[in-house]
Amino acid sequence: MARARVSMQELIRRRRRAAFVGRGEELRLFRENFDVPVDDDRHRFLFHVHGPAGVGKTSLVRELAQLARDRGALVAHVDEGAAGIPEAITGMADQFAQQGRTLKALERALAAHRQRSHEAVAAALREPGPDGPSTGSAVAARAGVVGLGMVPVVGGFAGVLDADRLARGADRLRSRLRGQEEAPPALEPERLLTPVLMAELAEAAGAVPWVVLFFDTYERTAPFLDRWLHAVMTSERYGELAANVVVVTAGQRPLDPARWEGAAHFATELPLRPFTEAEARALLAAKGLTDEPVVAEVLRLSGRLPVLVSTLAESGPAGPSDVGDPSATAVERFLEGEPDPARRTAALACALPRRLDEEVVGAATGEGGEDPAELYAWLRAMPFVRTDRGGESRYHGVVRAPMLRLRRSLTPEQWAAGHTRLAQLYGRRRTALEEAEGSPPRPDDAWSRPAWRAARVEEQYHRLCARPREALPAVLRDGVGACRVDTAVAREWARAVQDAAEDTDARQLRAWADDCGAALADEAQGALRVLELLLGRAGLDDAGRAAAHNARGLRLFLLGRPREALGDHERAIALDPADPWGHHDLAITRRALGEYERALEHLAHAAELAPDAAWVAQQRGETYRRMGRPAEALPWLERAHELDPAEPVTLGSLGQAKCALGRFREALDDLDRAIALRPEYAWALGRRARVRHHLGDVPGALADLDRAERLAPDVAGTLGERGNVLRSAGRHEEAVVEFDRALSLDPGYAWACGSRALSLEALGRVTEALASLDEALRIDPGYAWAREQRERMRAGDAGASVSGG
Secondary structure, three states, X not given: XXXXXXXXXXXXXXXXXXXXXXXXXXXXXXXXXXXXXXXXXXXXXXXXXXXXXXXXXXXXXXXXXXXXXXXXOEEEEEOOOOOOXXXXXXXXXXXXXXXXXXXXXHHHXXXXXXXXXXXXXXXXXXXXXXXXXXXXXXXXXXXXXXXXXXXXXXXXXXXXXXXXXXXXXXXXXXXXXXXXXXXXXXXXXXXXHHHHHHHHHHHHHOOOOOXXXXXXXXXXXXXXXXXXXXXXXXXXXXXXXXXXXXEEEEEOOOOOOOOOOOHHHOEEEEEOOOOOHHHHHHHHHHOOOOOHHHHHHHHHHHOOOHHHHHHHHHOOOOOHHHOOOHHHHHHHHHOOOOOOHHHHHXXXXXXXXXXXXXXXXXXXXXXXXXXXXXXXXXXXXXXXXXXXXXXXXXXXXXXXXXXXXXXXXXXXHHHHHHHHHHHHHHHHXXXXXXXXXXXXXXXXXXXXXXXXXXXXXXXXHHHHHHOXXXXXXXXXXXXXXXXXXXXXXXXXXXXXXXXXHHHHOOHHXXXXXXXXXXXXXXXXXXXXXXXXXXXXXXXXXXXXXXXXXXHHHHHHHHOOOHHHHHHHHHHHHHHOOOOHHHHXXXXXXXXXXXXXXXXXXXXXXXXXXXXXXXXXXXXXXXXXXXXXXXXXXXXXXXXXXXXXXXXXXXXXXXXXXXXXXXXXXXXXXXXXXXXXXXXXXHHHHHHHHHHHHXXXXXXXXXXXXXXXXXXXXXXXXXXXXXXHHHHHOOOHHXXXXXXXHHHHHOXXXXXXXXXXXXXXXXXXXXXXXXXXXXXXXXXXXOOHHHHHHHHHHHHOOOOOHHHOO
16 A cells, blocks of 8 residues: 655654653643543643743643644644734634634635724725714714724614714713723723634534643733633633633743632643753754763753754864854864864854844855854754744844844944945835835835834834934834834834843843833733833924824724824824824814814915825825814815725715715715725725615615625624614515624614614514613614604604615
8 A cells, every 4th residue: 555645844843743752741741631521620621831941841731732732632833923912812823724714704804804993094094984863873973993893883874963962972982981981892892802712712612532732932922921821711701611622831930829810629730841861962962962971961061952952963063172162162163073264154144133044144244254044054953043833034033142242242333334234224124115016105004014014113123222322312213104004013113122121231222121021911002001111201302293293093993092183183293283284183183083174274284284195185085074064074085086096985975965865876986996906905894785775676675785794804884884774675584683793793773773663663573672762762862864764653654764874
């Protein structure tokens, strides 16, 4: 019989496992835990691996993961690459999918979160806003949270909205936000994503023996993951966690005793210490090193830290004199077996970057050296160079740290020159991305682009390392842009500052790293808190302070605090009255508060400063549209489209304005073009569904709503709109189901209560219909249409029920 083929990757994994030495007790405890029933008090749900850098935590985690797979477990691994809870959950979903278990509901929820996160800013600043009689959606526009999914954007067509009624509703919403002291869902994504994750884990756990979740480099991620993970495991805040889920965390410190008090009943701590002498000798023997004097010297100088034992063994020392103190002579001793001194020097130079590729190796070593491709291949074969799951290579921290200290202390000029070359390399990469993608109209918006951001943070890190004091002011100014996007992006920026502080031992960097790290532990308000630090003591110039106030205003706006945001935007304008974007931000905030005329005044100022900017014309048109004056909106929107024909948002606004004027065919054409430009444009799909509904195309309207729901699941407005289409088509049973689904997502959705009443009435369920109208009026006492329908039903007049909610 032919032998089954085995992949190269599998053979490499087998060899790595065969070479793994030590940690027998830790492996035994973990392995035997799978044999203990989950309802047995001896079963452990959490293992926490901890110990100093270089002690072998990641290697042990790799072995534990393989043990779990051998028991048929689904395994997911989260490390420092996750900058926030959504990224951690996304990583889990991706890894489960690679193992054949697609978490469809979670993927839909993640898609919805990404959509909401985009719309949270876009709806506030540039996207079309609400347009129906639903008090909830109109209030959301006023409070600036329509894109957050708090209140749906639904309802039939309406004329001018009642400003007093809207103001009352806005006050109620803001009061509710303050009372709950909670951030909107897009800013606390765990509130939306974690219950879905828990349900998906429960379903997956029912199909496999075990689910094991690994959280490595926990010292990096614990500031934002530890609180969440504790709540997931020990409370019912997010739902129930399946009992056959095992969690493994691995970091440098023990579990926080204040948070994990009592964890001994369900958790096992695995403190890793340096190898025992027997384990270290076994590793050396596996590498062919058995000469006793050499072994004794390796044991002495390595401190039996696994990574150092392995690295020193790889140097192939022939005698004790060939083994040197790794903290004193670093690369020379690590690479004692390498005959080429140029390679040893190059390896020391390549410790400077945080991550490696061929081009980075070339920049680190400078011109005239070995071919970077060959040198990179050689480095990747070294025991102190790790390649992560994404294929990215980097030095092990325990080896890199003494190399950096040696480089910095012995050759400070080469240290600065090397970091400068690397900063210039990443600066060129960033510039190339700007040329390829186009620079955003607002410079800080570049931080929302992942590839640009990755290049920028490396550029910042190297500039800080080369000249900390000189580079810090510009890096702090850059932090404003990172914080403007969100807390996860701010963490990427802050990590560059933190790493530079550790690698340079610069006191001024350390202070900033510590304070920013503490602020960014808050998932919802971390970016806001860092902006407060920057405004308080970063020494920003007027333009920088204006940008920081505008960014802080945006964060407050998205937290449902528009009045406070207004103050920041006003301060920004006072500092930099010639910034058109400052007038833009102030206009949008005033518009959200219903101060339309003052918003238009600021947009007029923006137009004077940027006369040919499409976004100015678009926002002027959008403001008139939200005022219920579509005829005045059209010229501005058409001007914006003329200036930027490829902008789908403008076409969406144009379509909605024409729809409000009864020009449905033209509206359909505009919305078609908007969706062709941005196929994932869920807002435009919902509006096109409404236009198709008005044109009598019920199948087309339902198809658009189905597509919108796939792009942004669990949006009450989409379900309410579908219910309205079904109701008008006489499919009342189905309509009631959709209205009920919408209300389960948003119990304060008054319009859905009113529209559901008409379908209930058509089904002969008049008592339920009246109760639904009562509920609509309880939610919104000023809902005149619902009051009229209730009076009609009580009078027994069925003929007037066709007008809709």
